[in-house]
Amino acid sequence: MRKLTALLAGLLFGIGLLLAGMANPAKVLGFLDLAGAWDPSLALVMVGAIAVAAGPLAWAKRRAQSLLGAPMQIPAKRELDRRLIGGSLLFGIGWGIAGICPGPALAILLSGHWQVIVFVLAMLAGMLLFTALERRRSH
Numbered sequence: 183m184r185k186l187t188a189l190l191a192g193l194l195f196g197i198g199l200l201l202a203g204m205a206n207p208a209k210v211l212g213f214l215d216l217a218g219a220w221d222p223s224l225a226l227v228m229v230g231a232i233a234v235a236a237g238p239l240a241w242a243k244r245r246a247q248s249l250l251g252a253p254m255q256i257p258a259k260r261e262l263d264r265r266l267i268g269g270s271l272l273f274g275i276g277w278g279i280a281g282i283c284p285g286p287a288l289a290i291l292l293s294g295h296w297q298v299i300v301f302v303l304a305m306l307a308g309m310l311l312f313t314a315l316e317r318r319r320s321h
Contacts, residue, residue: 184250196289202227205290207281214278 203209203224212221242254277283280301282290287301 199286199289205286211281
């Protein structure tokens with residue numbers, strides 16, 4: 183049941199990304215172009231997403247388990263550190279260069295555009311590199 187729920191949630195998320203325009207690199211770059219022809223529509227999408235998520239997040243914080251019995255995994259760390267800031271900068275730079283972030287990239291992966299395939303391969307390579315560096319760091 184957990185895998186089916188995860189699949190349905192992922193499909194709903196992907197459809198939402200497509201409908202909101204988050205999978206359109208031109209629209210995303212228009213949102214990021216604060217000094218030019220700024221497109222504020224994605225800001226409204228983000229505000230709407232935060233509003234929709236606020237209730238379930240507050241509910242989840244008060245529970246130890248999900249409705250399906252899985253443990254709640256809400257991050258407890260609150261402080262900013264070099265790793266968080268560096269990772270955020272790297273993510274933002276990649277988002278700004280490509281005009282796409284990981285969720286929408288997966289949503290449009292089957293579109294056949296070579297740029298998306300290159301992006302996803304680079305994303306996977308970065309994830310593997312991070313995992314290798316984390317293993318090395320912990321030993």
